[in-house]
Amino acid sequence: MSTTMKDKGGSEVALGVLAATAFWLIVAILVGDPARFKDYAAPASTVFAAITAGWIAYRLGQSQIAVAKVQADIAERNWKTSNEKIVLDLFDKRLAIFEDIRGLVGEACRSGTAPDDLFFRYGRAIDRVPYFFGEDVQKYVEKIRLHLINLNLANTMMQNLIDPERPTWVKRRGDEFVAIAKFYEEAPRLFGPYMKAHQKA
Template sequence: MAWATAVISFLVLIVAFMQWRTAHQKVVLDLFDRRIAVYNKTHDFYLTIVKQGIQQELVDVSRFHHVRNEAAFLFGAEVKKLLEDFHVAVINMSSQAMMAKEIDSPEHGTYVKSAYAHMKEAMAIAASFETTFSPYLRMDQKTIPTPMEWLRHRNEVRKSYNDQP
């Protein structure tokens, strides 16, 4: 009767391990989903800058602050800094473009040049989005094998030591 308790305990252990493995994979996938959503929002904002040039809607520029807040808890310091620099460049570009709307102003040309300089800065920063984000968007976590997968692998390793010519 003692062996039955041991067998049941072993089966419970296997079920608990499989549940833990499933929960772990779900957490990894959820984190990936949240990170890719931030990347996509960032890329979409970049595309609006490419389409509209220096004339950005203030709502879009201020909405990007929410994307930065999301990213602060999902990525490392380098992504946070990159998004901050990008946002600052876009804010400067937009404010200079708004000041350039007054055509009669003697500083009109200066504002336009400054807006385009900040746009070039934002584009240069955006060029490094993919390389900076990519370490966080890989799904390269090791999968933890099931007991049967582990046993099959160990059996293959054992067979590889066969001394046949």
């Protein structure tokens, strides 16, 4: 029991004693005759003591309920604070992964190529996706990875100027480039729900 509760309990008891003393003083004044007073004293004191004890118990119970409510409010606020910290930490990690992937896609779009170094860095960036995003995002980043492979292949095959298949590879390069560039349109819809205040699990 806290110090405040002890203080309250002590003041309640003191108040009960003062009320009992006042009651008996009034009874003594009104009854006057000590012989008549004696007949009523024992039953009256029992009833009054029971009422006083009940009142004190009620007041103490009310105080304990109030303290319990305050403690529950504090516990709820602590839980909310802890939860907000976890949500913020998760948001930071997800945002860092998204920005890494977006940066690499941006490099591919600016140069129109996906050299081995870029492809390696992209693979390292998407390694963390299964731990922070759902299957929808995992499938999407894998699809972008395949487009990067195909873009690199098309660029390599286009280098042979006398190859009769060159026009096919030129078209394929354009298709792969467009598919990669669509990241800026498609990714926000997939990544966004994971990074909002009410997060997707």
